[in-house]
Each structure stands twice: as C-alpha cells, then as structure tokens.
Amino acid sequence: MTSLTRRAFIKSSVATATAATVGFPVSQVALAQAKKAEAGWAWDKAVCRFCGTGCGIQVATAGGKIVATKGDPDAPVNRGLNCIKGYFNGKMAYGADRLTQPLMRMKDGKFDKKGDFAPVSWKVAMDEMEKQFRRAYQEKGPSGVSIIGSGQYTIQEGYVAAKLMKAGFRSNNIDPNARHCMASAVAAFMQTFGVDEPANVYDDIELADTVVLWGANMAEAHPVLWSRVTDRRLVAKATKVVNVTTYRNMSSDLSDLEIVIKPSTDLALQNWIAREILARGAMNKAFVEKHCVFATGPTDIGYGMRPTSKFAYEAEKDIQAKELVVTLDKYEAVGQRRKAGEQVEQKSRTSAGRHWLISFEEFKRGVEPYTLDFVAELCKGDVDEPIAKFKEKLEQLLQLMIDPKRNVISFWTMGFNQHQRGVWVNEQCYMIHLLLGKHATPGNAAFSLTGQPSACGTAREVGTFSHRLPADMVVDNPKHRELTEKTWKLPAKTLNPKPGSDIMGILRDIEDGGVKFLWVQVTNPSSPRPTRTTGSRPRARPTASSSWPTATPRSRARWRTWCCPPR
Amino acid sequence: MNLSGILVVTAPGRFDECVAAVAALPAVEVFHRDPATHRFIVVQEADRVDGEMAGLLRLKAVPGVVLAEMVYHYFAEGEPQ
Incomplete structure (x- = not known):
C-alpha cells in the first residue's frame, strides 16, 4: 500500500470510527475496514481529569505507546464526544516539555532560592525538602507548614495528603484550589439546602424547555454538556436557550435570546424576576408552603480583603478601599433603603454567613424596589442597545421562566461562583427556582456546574479542606476527631482541633512569615488568581509538584524545587 | 500523522451551506452526513498540536456551525509534537 493510499485508508477509518462513536448509522463493511486500521491496538477505558463534567474516554495503545484516543460511546455523560481538553489526553503524555525529573533552584552546586532551575536526583530533591520542612516545623510547629492541594487530585492522592498533614504533622494547613472554584457555591448550598451538592442530573437537559445560562459560556467552557443542550434545542422545537452574559460569546450562536448585562448586576435582575413572580401570581404557593422558608442576611460584609494597604497592588x-466603609451609589442606596452617598460601615465582615428568617411579607417588601425601569437602567450592558429593546428581552426571559408549562434549567459556573457576591447570586438563583417550584424535578434545575474532576471527592469527602476530616467530618467537632483518631490509630485527643488557614490564608501567611514551608500539589496557584499578587512575596520555602512547567515554579516567588511524580 | 475525527453540528436550514464551506477548507475532508440531525463528520489533518487547535477553531467559526468537537484522535505514525 503506498503512503498516499494508506493515508486515505486511515482517514476513512478515522471517519468511520468517529461516526460510530457518536451514534451515526455506519455499515458493517465500513466498520470492518476501520477495525483493520486499528489492528494490533488495545483499547482501554479511562476518565478525563480536566474538568468536572466526568467524561469517559478510550485510549488505544500499541507497542507500549498511546496511538489514539476517542470519546467513550458508553459513557453516560459525553456519549462518545470529546472536547479539546479530553481530545489531548493521550498526546499530552509525550509533550517535549513534560517534566521527567525534579528541578531545583541551584547556584554553585547547592540549593539557592536565587539560583536557576537545574535537574537533580529524587534523593537530592527529597533530602532538601526534608531539611527545609524540619527547619520550618521546629521553628513554627504545625501552623508553620502547609500544603496547597487540588480538585485535580485523585481520591487516593487527596486522602494521603490529608492524612499526612492532619494525622502525621497534626497540622490543618492544607487547602485545595477547590476553595477558589466553589467556596461561594458551597456556602449557598449549605445555607439554602443544608447539603453541599447539586440536586439534579445531566439527563434533565433532555427534558428542559428553557435553558438559561447565567454568566456561563458553556459552548466553550463545557462543550460536551453544551452538545447536549444543542441537541435538545435542535430536536425539541419549543426549547429555548437564553444567554445572560456580560459580553457576546460563542454560546450566543445557538441562543434564542442574548441578554448583555453590566457585571454584577445579575443580583438586581434576579430580584426583579422574584418581584414579578409575586406580582403576576406565578409563585408555586403549594410548593413554597411545603418546602420553603424566607430568610435574609447582612449586606455590610466587606469584600474579604485585608483592610491594610501593606500588600495591595494598584489593581x-x-x-480594598471599600473593605471597611462603602459609600453607596444611587443603585445600592435603593436596594438598602438608604440615601445615595451615605457611608456604611462594613460591620459584618467576620459574620457574612449570618442569616435569619423573615416573613413572606417582608420578602415581598424586600424585592419591591426592583421595578423593570430601575433594573433595566442598572443592568443594560450594551450601550448601543435601546432601553426599550432591553426591557423587551427581560420580559421574554421572565415569560420563558415563569410559564408553568415549561421546564426550566439555569446553568452557571464561575460567573456566579467567583462573583463579588458569589454566595448571594447562587442563593438568588435557587430563590427563583424555588418560588416557581422548578427545582430538583425532572427537567427543572438551578444547576451549579462544577469545574474540577474531584472537588467533591478530594476536597470534601477525604478532607483536604483546612476545616475537614475524611468522610465529610470536620476538625472542630470532638466526636469527629475521636472517630478519626480511632480509624487512623492515633493517640486520643491528638488531632488538631483548630481549622487551618484556607488557600488565601496560606498565601497571606507565607507573605507574613507565619508559614515557612509550602508544598504545592497538582495545581498552579500563581496562574489563575485575578491579580497574581498574593503569595508572590513569600518568606517561605515553597515546593511545587507538577508534571508540567507551570507559572507557579517560574514566578517571582522563587519556588524551591519542582518535582514530577511519575504517573 | 495527526488525524482528528470531528463531529460538526449546524443550525437548522444551514446544513448544505456549512458542508460546502467546511469542505472548502484546506486539510479537511467531509465524510459522513446526516442532514436530518444537522450533523456531519470531518477528518482534519495537521502536523502539530497548534495546527490541530487552530483547525478546530476555524471549523467553529464557519457561519452556521453551532458545534464542532473532537471525537477521535489518531497519532500513531510519526513523532507526536
């Protein structure tokens, strides 16, 4: 077979295998030809670890190397499809810059924080880590050492890391990047439902009549799930998709309605929807009376910043200037029943989660100021869009949500979760769905999509959060500590009862000198944070475990060693 | 040789237009077509990773295409880049 003929043969086989994987009707002859091209290959199942969707993939090996990958047609989530991340699962193992041995900053043959990375043996790297760990532990004790972990850990990796820190070093200074990703979603789950997980399943997509994206560009960020929304939209003619977004993006291509809003004005938009649900008699009274209570909380909660300017960057x-006192603008004044220009001390900065029950009448009064005129003026994000057109779109959105004959799914990700008021905006989406009685039933969901493959498994269940123990237990509960001490065969009353620093706390601690040793595992904290400032002035000795040369070890922080555990 | 098996989904009523536009792209070949579900399968060839990614973005940018996602990745021959 000439190379040209062989190339045509393989292309045809790839096309057939692709078609069969996603459920196209393919002839037996074509399938037999595709199998010929794969002669000598062994196909095995695997899981993609790049996001929280949970896609199944298949990996082909021949001669000890990966030669092909494809989506697993039997996987219930992706049904054979891959996104660009899953697509590269095989090839990434062979990248020229993949790390295969430890790198350590060296000068004149010795470790030096100001030196350049040089390859060293595992023994040299581990010996230096041990030396620096002992120095920090002897000086500061359990609070002076730390691990920043990851929602990309496997369950087993996370369990070992948590046990090493909590049982081995009696330190709770371990916290994963999942704190960045989902902390606000978790707080909203706990405050609203008392349980920290979504209530729906992906199969609800095939039952939805209205799909609302809230600051979530699913077409690019969750393409596999978006393919299911696309299928639903194209097959069920009555299904409508609404993209509530701060900018036009690829998700708008399929959407029936694109609503461009100013950043952070979604809270006001949600309040308007709640107001109209009540005003138009659209509340599912029986559902609300049976399952819901009304509650509120403080608004003077600050922004989680340090009140000092010691470490602040311009950005x-x-x-930070609003951390202690907020001067209300005209819109905030309406929401808080105050006067524009009034200065409000942020008294609830350390008790932001406090909340209390209110009556239905109080709730109704709370959303009353959010009229269409007020909200449209506040929210409209496209300066060129006429206000009348924007109002018309809001009305269309409302109708698509409140129509009792329509099943409604709201999807969101970091557009809500990494919001200035992430807990509130999550809770308010639940508010809308609960008022309508459109939650946790087939086709109805306020659905927080996650971004990491094992944030639930490693962060929550095996205890890599600074306040957690395995099996969803917590360090400040004496009974939980007692049970864990028995399980781990530890002397009684030796587990540390005080929650450790969270991920931002650890980064601040290394700036302040409170933490002297940091081990970064399976994550890259120098890259994703908004300003990449915190943690870049460490007085600690950081170590990063990574398979790839990421920004964390290269940053100004002068991370010490850079290891790649073989996988 | 890097070959990508890609599923393309088009907006209703734009299937033929999209197939023609995609077929005209270099290093892309259209194979299976299913107009009833607005889907077709293409195989894209690229020398390097950046070419594979750029090719996918180029497909997604074709007017009328609402979804284009990789399904199958073949890189059995030649040194992977």
Whole structure:
C-alpha cells in the first residue's frame, strides 16, 4: 500500500470510527475496514481529569505507546464526544516539555532560592525538602507548614495528603484550589439546602424547555454538556436557550435570546424576576408552603480583603478601599433603603454567613424596589442597545421562566461562583427556582456546574479542606476527631482541633512569615488568581509538584524545587 | 500523522451551506452526513498540536456551525509534537 493510499485508508477509518462513536448509522463493511486500521491496538477505558463534567474516554495503545484516543460511546455523560481538553489526553503524555525529573533552584552546586532551575536526583530533591520542612516545623510547629492541594487530585492522592498533614504533622494547613472554584457555591448550598451538592442530573437537559445560562459560556467552557443542550434545542422545537452574559460569546450562536448585562448586576435582575413572580401570581404557593422558608442576611460584609494597604497592588486598591466603609451609589442606596452617598460601615465582615428568617411579607417588601425601569437602567450592558429593546428581552426571559408549562434549567459556573457576591447570586438563583417550584424535578434545575474532576471527592469527602476530616467530618467537632483518631490509630485527643488557614490564608501567611514551608500539589496557584499578587512575596520555602512547567515554579516567588511524580 | 475525527453540528436550514464551506477548507475532508440531525463528520489533518487547535477553531467559526468537537484522535505514525 503506498503512503498516499494508506493515508486515505486511515482517514476513512478515522471517519468511520468517529461516526460510530457518536451514534451515526455506519455499515458493517465500513466498520470492518476501520477495525483493520486499528489492528494490533488495545483499547482501554479511562476518565478525563480536566474538568468536572466526568467524561469517559478510550485510549488505544500499541507497542507500549498511546496511538489514539476517542470519546467513550458508553459513557453516560459525553456519549462518545470529546472536547479539546479530553481530545489531548493521550498526546499530552509525550509533550517535549513534560517534566521527567525534579528541578531545583541551584547556584554553585547547592540549593539557592536565587539560583536557576537545574535537574537533580529524587534523593537530592527529597533530602532538601526534608531539611527545609524540619527547619520550618521546629521553628513554627504545625501552623508553620502547609500544603496547597487540588480538585485535580485523585481520591487516593487527596486522602494521603490529608492524612499526612492532619494525622502525621497534626497540622490543618492544607487547602485545595477547590476553595477558589466553589467556596461561594458551597456556602449557598449549605445555607439554602443544608447539603453541599447539586440536586439534579445531566439527563434533565433532555427534558428542559428553557435553558438559561447565567454568566456561563458553556459552548466553550463545557462543550460536551453544551452538545447536549444543542441537541435538545435542535430536536425539541419549543426549547429555548437564553444567554445572560456580560459580553457576546460563542454560546450566543445557538441562543434564542442574548441578554448583555453590566457585571454584577445579575443580583438586581434576579430580584426583579422574584418581584414579578409575586406580582403576576406565578409563585408555586403549594410548593413554597411545603418546602420553603424566607430568610435574609447582612449586606455590610466587606469584600474579604485585608483592610491594610501593606500588600495591595494598584489593581486591588479600588475594592480594598471599600473593605471597611462603602459609600453607596444611587443603585445600592435603593436596594438598602438608604440615601445615595451615605457611608456604611462594613460591620459584618467576620459574620457574612449570618442569616435569619423573615416573613413572606417582608420578602415581598424586600424585592419591591426592583421595578423593570430601575433594573433595566442598572443592568443594560450594551450601550448601543435601546432601553426599550432591553426591557423587551427581560420580559421574554421572565415569560420563558415563569410559564408553568415549561421546564426550566439555569446553568452557571464561575460567573456566579467567583462573583463579588458569589454566595448571594447562587442563593438568588435557587430563590427563583424555588418560588416557581422548578427545582430538583425532572427537567427543572438551578444547576451549579462544577469545574474540577474531584472537588467533591478530594476536597470534601477525604478532607483536604483546612476545616475537614475524611468522610465529610470536620476538625472542630470532638466526636469527629475521636472517630478519626480511632480509624487512623492515633493517640486520643491528638488531632488538631483548630481549622487551618484556607488557600488565601496560606498565601497571606507565607507573605507574613507565619508559614515557612509550602508544598504545592497538582495545581498552579500563581496562574489563575485575578491579580497574581498574593503569595508572590513569600518568606517561605515553597515546593511545587507538577508534571508540567507551570507559572507557579517560574514566578517571582522563587519556588524551591519542582518535582514530577511519575504517573 | 495527526488525524482528528470531528463531529460538526449546524443550525437548522444551514446544513448544505456549512458542508460546502467546511469542505472548502484546506486539510479537511467531509465524510459522513446526516442532514436530518444537522450533523456531519470531518477528518482534519495537521502536523502539530497548534495546527490541530487552530483547525478546530476555524471549523467553529464557519457561519452556521453551532458545534464542532473532537471525537477521535489518531497519532500513531510519526513523532507526536
């Protein structure tokens, strides 16, 4: 077979295998030809670890190397499809810059924080880590050492890391990047439902009549799930998709309605929807009376910043200036029943989760100021769009949500979760769905999509959060500590009862000198944080475990060693 | 040789237009077609990873295409890049 003929043969086989994987009707002859091209290959199942969707893949090996990958047609989530991340699962193992041995900053043959990375043996790297760990532990004790972990850990990796820190070193200074990703979603789950997980399943997509994207560009960020939304939209003619977004993006291509809003004005938009649900008699009274109570909480909660300007960069100062006192603008004044220009001390900065029950009448009064005129003026994000057109779109959105004959799914990700008021905006989406009685039933969901493959498994269940123990237990509960001490065969009353620093706390601690040793595992904290400032002035000795040369070890922080555990 | 088996989904009423536009792209070949579900399968060839990614973005940018996602990745021959 000439190379040209062989190339045509393989292309045809790839096309047939692709078609069969996603459920196209394919002839037996074509399938037999595709199998010929794969002669000598062994196909095995695997899981993609790049996001929280949970896609199944299949990996082909021949001669000890990966030669092909494809989506697993039997996987219930992706049904054979891959996104660009899953697509590269095989090839990434062979990248020229993949790390295969430890790198350590060296000068004149010795470790030096100001030196350049040089390859060293595992023994040299581990010996240096041990030396630096002992120095920090002897000086500061359990609070002076730390691990920043990951929602990309496997369950087993996370369990070992948590046990090493909590049982081995009696330190709770371990916290995963999942704190960044989902902390606000978790707080909203706990405050609203008392349980920290979504209530729906992906199969609800095939039952939805209205799909609302809230600051979530699913077409690019969750393409596999988007393919299911696409299928639903194209097959069920009555299904409508609404993209509530701060900018036009690829998800708008399929959407029936694109609503461009100003950043952070979604809270006001949600309040308007709640107001109209009540005003138009659209509340599912029986559902609400049976399952719901009304509650509220403080608004003077600050922004989680340090009140000092000691470490602030220019990009942080506008928010930091509001940490202690907020001067209300005309819109905030309406929401808080105060006067524009009034200065409000942020008294609830350390008790932001406090909340209390209110009556239905109080709730109704709370959303009353959010009229269409007020909200449209506040929210409209496209300066060129006429206000009348924007109002018309809001009305269409409302109708698509409140129509009792329509099943409604709201999807969101970091557009809500990494919001200035992430807990509130999550809770308010639940508010809308609960008022309508459209939650946790087939085709109806306020659905927080996650971004990491094992944030639930490693962060929550095996205890890599600074306040957690395995099996969803917590360090400040004496009974939980007692049970864990028995399980781990530890002397009684030796587990540390005080929650450790969370991920931002650890980064601040290394700036302040409170933490002297940091081990970064399976994550890259120098890259994703908004300003990449915190943690870049460490007085600690950080170590990063990574398979790839990421920004964390290369940053100004002068991370010490850079290891790649073989996988 | 890097070959990508890709599923393309088009907006209703734009199937033929999209197939023609995609077929005209270099290093892309259209194979299976299913107009009833607005889907077709293409195989894209690229020398390097950046070419594979750029090719996918180029497919997604074709007017009328609402979804284009990789399904199958073949890189059995030649040194992977």
